[in-house]
Amino acid sequence: MTADRNPLADVNASLRQLMQLAQTRSKKIRKETGITGPQLLAMKTLADSPDLSISELARRIYLHPATVVGIVDRLEGQGLVERTPSKKDRRQVNVKLTRSGKGALRKTPVATQDSVLAGLESLPEKKLARLAANLAKIVKVLEAHAKGPVPKRRRGRPRKEESAPKKRRGRKSA
Amino acid sequence: MTADRNPLADVNASLRQLMQLAQTRSKKIRKETGITGPQLLAMKTLADSPDLSISELARRIYLHPATVVGIVDRLEGQGLVERTPSKKDRRQVNVKLTRSGKGALRKTPVATQDSVLAGLESLPEKKLARLAANLAKIVKVLEAHAKGPVPKRRRGRPRKEESAPKKRRGRKSA
DNA sequence: CACAAATTATTTGTATACGAATTTCAAATC
DNA sequence: GATTTGAAATTCGTATACAAATAATTTGTG
Incomplete structure (x- = not known):
């Protein structure tokens, strides 16, 4: 189906399906454990290296x-994680x-x-490794493209976008 | 970077980065055109086949x-799309x-x-086709696994989840 | 030290994204 | 024809996910 007409499409x-599958799986895990995929990923990361700041955790x-x-x-x-104010830098948590x-x-x-991709465990090790390498390469290409890809020409003007009256914002004003 | 230690991770x-890149790109497109990635995808689909129902559009x-x-x-x-009540089936739009x-x-x-993956255009045709086939295969594996993947054993009980008092719901009560 | 610049976490606003509940219809069954 | 069953769109609730604005703090420069 869709054949080789338009590989990009x-x-x-495929990516769309992949994301949907990931989300479905995430919901299922949530029903069973009360924890969603992203939450689980964060917890796993914290298990490997405790006391991360928000920024560092986000990066990872x-x-x-x-x-x-x-x-x-x-x-x-x-009650699964705990915030502690950093002593070194009082901005950090x-x-x-x-x-x-x-x-x-x-x-x-x-x-x-391993989060959302349990199904891949049934693949042979070799295939899996190749897949991982492939994906990494693709990501690299896209990343490079996202950084500095000659924008060619801009056609079509941005639509206007009214902004609502701003309210209070910022850090917890204790 | 992470080497071949754990292909699954x-x-x-990679998928996470991919999704993030897609989202970033989506935001960029939105700034330029006022239309987000998913919105653009929906419009493109409607351009190919007009007068789809919500369900059919969702499927596609x-x-x-x-x-x-x-x-x-x-x-x-x-004002970019229009809803018309279907004459054949008054439930549909x-x-x-x-x-x-x-x-x-x-x-x-x-x-x-082509939505969020503009960067892939720089890849040679052959690579792109291979990538498309690879991804399709992966999706198929995951899909099969999601349908009926012997659950092995369930460990850990689901957490309780209090439900708020329900309110009015359902179709637009004109 | 004073002050600007950069960093950090947070809040707000907006857009996905799904499941469950609900209403409106249509179709099947009796 | 009445009832049940099913399908379609919608609403609500919740959880991502990011950009922009903001407050608190740190760091750099004079």
Whole structure:
């Protein structure tokens, strides 16, 4: 289906399916453990290296710090992680697993440890390795392209975008 | 970087980066055209086959109908698509591009036509085709696994999840 | 030390994205 | 024809996910 007509569109569709599968799996894991995929990923990262700052944690899981704040908020709400103000730099916050968080992580099935891609375990080692290398290469190409890709020509003007009246913002004004 | 230690984790990281790149690109396109990636994908699909129902459109872009409702809402708010009640089945709604929508689609740069993966255009045709085939295969494996993958053993009980008092719901009660 | 610049976490706003519940219809069954 | 069953769109709730703005702090420069 769709044949080799337009490889780009095919890639697009595949990635879309992939994301959907990941999300479905994430929901399933959530039902079973109460923890979502991104939350699990964050916890796993914290298990390997405790006391990460929000920024560092965000870097390691390739997410925006603003997103990680929300994830940590919810994990903290469940008592799985803990925020500690850093003594070195009072802007920073150190995040680490609580005892309960470590326990929850131990109880997650092995198959879900690697987040959303449990299905790939059935592939032979060699294929899997090749796939990993392939993907890494693709990401590299896209990354390079995203950085400085001659924009060629801009056609079509940006639409206007009214901005609502701004309100209070910023850090927790304790 | 991470070497061949754990291919599964590598794949996971790559996919994560991929999704992030896609999202970043989507935001960029939005700044330039006022249209986001998913919105553009929906419009492109409607350009190929007008008067799709919400469900059918959702199927074609691999999204949940509930998600597509929101996307169509926003596109309709911008006057780019139009909802028409179906005469055959009064439950259905036919969505199609407006004249303005067609114009906007024409004005989007060619590079962004294929949504979020513009960078891949620099790859040689052959590589691209191989990549497409690879991804399709992977998706198939994951899909099969998601359907019926002997669950092995369930360990760890689901957490409780309090439910708030329900409110009014359902279709637009005109 | 004073002050500008950079960093850090956070909040707000917006857009996905899905599941569950719900309403409106249509179709099948009795 | 009445009832049940099913499908379609929608709403609500929740969780990502990012950009921009903001407050608190640190660092660099004079």
